[in-house]
Amino acid sequence: MAPLPPEDVECLHPGLAEPRMKEDWFAYVFYDPPSRPFLPSYEVYLAMDGAERRRLNRIRNRYHSxxxxxxxxAVQHFETEITELLAANEMAPPGARLGLLIDGPPTVGKSTLVKMIARKFEQELREDFPERFVPERLGSYVPVVYISLTDQVTPKQISLAIARYLNVPTSGTKDTIDDRVLTALTASGTQLIIFDDLHFLDCSLKEGRASNDHIKFLANHAPCTIVGTGVDLENSPLLSEGGPIGPRTKSARPKSPASGPRTQTAGRFSRQELAPFALDSNDRILQWVAVIRSLESSLALYQHKEESLTRRHWRYLHERTDGSIAGLHALIRRSAVRAVQQGTEAITREIMDSIVLSYAHERAYAKVTELKSRQAATEAKKQSQKQRAADGTA
Ligand SMILES: Nc1ncnc2c1ncn2[C@@H]1O[C@H](COP(=O)(O)OP(=O)(O)O)[C@@H](O)[C@H]1O
Ligand SMILES: [Mg+2]
Incomplete structure (x- = not known):
């Protein structure tokens, strides 16, 4: 029997990776997810003593998690978009570099996608230009800057976050820090800046214009391509001035994206949407099924019926998760862990039914089941009316 991989290898899941400094980002670029564990035959597994089985199952849980x-x-599409933007922007004059905003509801995979793409971009740079990554230059060449915004971020906090990421002093006025940040970005050869969760940019009355101006300032002066993600960016004051810029409450937002004059940033960014998976055409059904297949085929379970999720449960999985990749990933992960725990060794409908997903996904599913039972009741009523009419005429 092949030896089991060591259990205590530290693994950093990309979903958990929230780099705050360039060192975190480098760790993420080098991170390899836990590899598929070797499974001895089922008979050998069943004959294992308690400790040995627990050890294998812990490794499997880690892998499934x-x-x-x-x-x-969607990932492939944005990879092409971002790669092309980077190429088109590389030597473009300041102010002529277009950025990209990826706009979509929560849990569609925006943050994961930008990190996957940026990680691959840097890995390829490391392969193609090893001389830039020699130990003497370690840490001074930083092709990717990844900033995750948190609640109500002001322009100064953005500059501070970049400064911290690049390890430059954070003391002084905003102008001093901005200056240092621009110098550091140039010196680090940064090509791609990612702002994740841009909807957290403070666009309130007080900071609104300053926030817009700051993003415009970076877009103009930093020699980089800027990619941002966010929720409902289309209606955010970042892109559209719906009259006076107000707090991000519903009433303060413009009624339609066309209702306010365009902001400075609107002229410097393209905006593309990322939506949940839909089943409204054959092509889209095939896309959803392909994602399920890629997750299902990586399971490390003994009794799982090959392609049973892909072939039999794809519609159910869509109803359970509302087409969200986060919901799908979570449901399969949780079910795999439960299948190991309970010894069923297969993801079945019963196991999936027993998993409670996020409140939002459960609410959406409750609506689907409610609608289905109403439709079933209407159908049953129609049938019994038909039957009664037939009985009456008989
Ligand atoms: N391409 C993907 N493949 C598999 N799972 C994904 C993918 N993208 C996202 N996920 C799952 O969804 C979770 C939430 O995704 P995230 O990128 O944070 O969504 P968003 O930023 O749109 O809210 C991730 O932690 C991961 O479990
Ligand atoms: Mg996100």
Missing amino acids: ALVLAWTP
């Missing part, structure tokens, strides 16, 4: 990330059509 990371599961694979899927290069979905």
Whole structure:
């Protein structure tokens, strides 16, 4: 029997990786997810003593908890977009570099996607230009800057976050820090800046214009391509001035994206949407099924019926998760862990039914089941009316 991999290898799941400094980012670039564990035959597994089985199961749980990330059509699409933007922007004059905003509801995989793409971009740079990554230059060449915004971020905090990421002093006025940040970005050869969760940019009355101006300032002066993600960016004051810039409450937002004049940033970014998976055409059904297949085929379970999720449960999985990749990933991960725990060794409908997903996904599923039972009741009523009419005429 082949030896089991050591259990105590530290693994950093990309979903958990929230780099705050360039060193965190480098660790993420080098991170390899736990590899598929070797499974001895089922008979050998059943004959294992308690400790040995626990050890293998712990390794399997760790593996399932990371599961694979899927290069979905959306990931592939944005990879092409970002790669092309980077190439088109590389030597473009300041102010002529277009950025990209990826706009979509929560849990569609925006953050994961930008990190997957940026990680691959840097890995390829490391392969193609090893001289830039020699130990003497370690840490001074930083092709990717990844900043995750948190609640109500002001322009100064953005500059501070970049400064911290690049390890430059954070004391002084905003102008001093901005200056240092621009110098550091140039010196580090940064090509790609990612702002994750840009909806957290403070666009309130007080900071609104300053926030817009700051993003415009970076877009103009930093020699980089800027990619941002966020929720409902289309209606955010970042892109559209719906009259006076107000706090991000519903009433303060413009009624339609066309209702306010465009902001400075609107002229410097393209905006593309990332939506949950839908089943409204054959092509889209095939895309959803392909994602399920890629997750299902990586399971390390003894009795799982090959392609049973892909072939039999794809519609159920869509109803359970509302087409969200996060919901799908979570449901399969949780079910795999439970299948190991309970010894069923297969993800079945019963196991999936027993998993409670996020509140939002459960609410959406409750609506689907409610609608289905109402439709079933209406159908039953129609049938019994038909039957009664037939009985009456008989
Ligand atoms: N391409 C993918 N393949 C597999 N799972 C994914 C993928 N993208 C996202 N996920 C799952 O969804 C979770 C949430 O994704 P995230 O990127 O944080 O969504 P968003 O930023 O749109 O809210 C991730 O932690 C991961 O479990
Ligand atoms: Mg996110």
